[in-house]
Amino acid sequence: MITEEKIKKIQGYKTWSIKKKVDELLMEDSYMYANLGIDSTPTEKKYVKNMSRKIYKAISIISPLDGYILEAHMNEKDLTQ
Numbered sequence: 001m002i003t004e005e006k007i008k009k010i011q012g013y014k015t016w017s018i019k020k021k022v023d024e025l026l027m028e029d030s031y032m033y034a035n036l037g038i039d040s041t042p043t044e045k046k047y048v049k050n051m052s053r054k055i056y057k058a059i060s061i062i063s064p065l066d067g068y069i070l071e072a073h074m075n076e077k078d079l080t081q
Contacts, residue, residue, distance in 0.1 A: 001032060001035075001051075002028040002029075002031075002032065002051055002055070004051075004054060007025065007028075007055060007058045010028075010058070011061065011062060018062055018063050021062050022059050022062060022063055025058060025059055025062075026055075026059070028055065029051075029055045029056075032051060033052070052074070053071075053074065056070040056071050056074060
């Protein structure tokens with residue numbers, strides 16, 4: 001499971017390209033969601049959603065356009081629930 005520390009660490013890599021940083025963060029995000037299942041508690045689901053928001057905010061710092069699109073999509077999904 002990804003932590004805020006790991007998000008900041010990925011964000012701060014100087015030798016990685018923007019694409020590689022964004023790809024790594026999205027991979028971590030997809031990994032968290034892939035590990036959710038029907039047996040996941042509401043607390044676990046809430047944790048994953050909160051970390052996903054933090055990942056998207058980190059992406060918006062690295063690549064503003066990508067981050068904006070991801071956050072807009074997440075906010076749109078929240079409105080339909």
